[in-house]
Amino acid sequence: MxxxxxxxxxxxxxxxxxxxxxxxxxxxxxxxxxxxxxxxxxxxxxxxxxxxxxxxxxxxxxxxxxxxxxxxxxxxxxxxxxxxxxxxxxxxxxxxxxxxxxxxxxxxxxxxxxxxxxxxxxxxxxxxxxxxxxxxxxxxxxxxxxxxxxxxxxxxxxxxxxxxxxxxxxxxxxxxxxxDVIGVEIGGALKNIIALGAGLSDGLGFGDNAKAALMTRGLAEMTRLGTKMGADAITFLGLAGVGDLMVTCTSHHSRNWRAGHLLGQGKALEDVLQEMGMVVEGVKTTRATQRLATSFEVEMPITTALYKVLFEGMEPRLAVEALMNRGKTSEAAELLKG
Structure with a gap:
């Protein structure tokens, strides 16, 4: 004892x-x-x-x-x-x-x-x-x-x-x-951003295809930034990466998913946070990660899109359209891009 x-x-x-x-x-x-x-x-x-x-x-x-x-x-x-x-x-x-x-x-x-x-x-x-x-x-x-x-x-x-x-x-x-302290901490932080996006996708009425793509591409973003910051890429395939990402993006227990869902239904961020009545870590983490991505010169399109929705007043549907209309590329190239 x-x-x-x-x-x-x-x-x-x-x-x-x-x-x-x-x-x-x-x-x-x-x-x-x-x-x-x-x-x-x-x-x-x-x-x-x-x-x-x-x-x-x-x-x-x-x-x-x-x-x-x-x-x-x-x-x-x-x-x-x-x-x-x-x-x-x-x-x-x-x-x-x-x-x-x-x-x-x-x-x-x-x-x-x-x-x-x-x-x-x-x-x-x-x-x-x-x-x-x-x-x-x-x-x-x-x-x-x-x-x-x-x-x-x-x-x-x-x-x-x-x-x-x-x-x-x-x-x-x-x-x-x-x-791998760095990887475990970065995975735990960044999955909340993707969970906001997953909730937003569900709030917009999109289906499983959209959410699966968001989670997969979100994992790629987490790994790119994490490895630039000194993490081991394999950590993001474990409990603090894929595991936490899955549960936070798919469960109604997740306050980040719930906040994203309300945003997708058209509510303003201030009203969402007031309605939640609890800290939604993904909001502050999106602001911090946008700065980290710039500092480490890592491309993070999902994080950037959510930043624009949360802090620049971009309409969620327009953010999704911007993501879908990005230039053509190879998946392997995207996974490795810093």
């Missing part, structure tokens, strides 16, 4: 805290708002995000970062990308010298364009290789229901990855390790 802190009481943080508690760990789930803490501790559920599922006895909540983190052997950070730096600063004073930090955040920091593990190391330079990322096809609604789920934990340190793997893995939550 280990003492574990989970920082972030959204649906994903709560579901992962439940996995860790099911494995016999002593888990403290940090939530910023006292009413969330009270509800979890007294009613044994997260009423806002996962109201129909009871939480295991080994999971308790707190609004004190010191109580959560002090003495914890593992700190799991599951907050939106725009909040991660500030939250890590709150964690830092209580972080033990041997503690591992695993993040489950999918996105980039918008201002710096840094990956989440880079932000963590920048804020806690002494952390060294005790950082990992958890990613893969994993809806919180299914994890909390103990439905079979398989994810990957990536770290530059094999020991860090293996320790984290041992704390998470169980009969319904299978965990693989991977040394």
């Amino acid at each position: 280990a003492k574990v802190a989970v920082v972030g009481a959204g649906s994903w943080g709560t579901a992962l805290a439940a996995v860790l508690a099911d494995n016999g760990n002593e888990v403290l789930l940090w939530a910023r708002h006292a009413e969330v803490v009270t509800t979890i501790n007294e009613k044994r559920c997260n009423q806002k995000y996962l109201p129909t599922h009871s939480l295991p006895d080994g999971l308790q909540a707190t609004s004190s970062m010191m109580d959560a983190v002090d003495g914890a052997e593992l700190i799991l950070v599951a907050v939106p990308s725009h909040a991660l730096r500030a939250v890590v600063r709150e964690v830092r004073p209580y972080l033990g010298e041997e503690a591992l930090v695993v993040h489950a955040t999918k996105g980039f920091e918008l201002d710096s364009l840094k990956r989440m593990s880079e932000v963590i190391v920048e804020e806690v330079p002494s952390i060294g290789n005790r950082v990992a990322v958890l990613s893969g096809p994993s809806h919180a609604e299914e994890v909390i229901a103990k439905q079979p789920t398989t994810v990957v934990i990536a770290s530059h340190s094999e020991q860090t990855a293996c320790v984290a793997q041992s704390l998470f893995i169980n009969s319904y939550f299978r965990v693989y390790t991977n040394p």
Whole structure:
């Protein structure tokens, strides 16, 4: 049994805290708002995000970062990308010298364009290789229901990855390790852009052909940018690439798919985000990735089309027409193009 802190009481943080508690760990789930803490501790559920599922006895909540983190052997950070730096600063004073930090955040920091593990190391330079990322096809609604789920934990340190793997893995939550932190983080971030596009395609009334093409060409874009940024191309054929892409583009659990679907039905972005009531990581990630594509000189037509829809007011149907009317090329050439 280990003492574990989970920082972030959204649906994903709560579901992962439940996995860790099911494995016999002593888990403290940090939530910023006292009413969330009270509800979890007294009613044994997260009423806002996962109201129909009871939480295991080994999971308790707190609004004190010191109580959560002090003495914890593992700190799991599951907050939106725009909040991660500030939250890590709150964690830092209580972080033990041997503690591992695993993040489950999918996105980039918008201002710096840094990956989440880079932000963590920048804020806690002494952390060294005790950082990992958890990613893969994993809806919180299914994890909390103990439905079979398989994810990957990536770290530059094999020991860090293996320790984290041992704390998470169980009969319904299978965990693989991977040394490619860059690829796992980029796959987890960029699949949200393609999921927005998949939802938009469905909202426009297009069929399976269009969505299959979007996902396939989206995977090519992810791989092109990822390899330019130092990732291993094979990672994008695994759980953090194809796996996460499939589940996020095809499931109604996916908030990015749902946001895209509303956009395809003609709703304005501001209205969509207000209606969702939750962070839609793909929106900020599209803005960041458009800048990364320019910086690394990588052609990403799907990302560019979605950027124009989201931030330049382009009509979704016109964006699709622009994609379909691009110049003739070879598929092999497109896959390899930087």
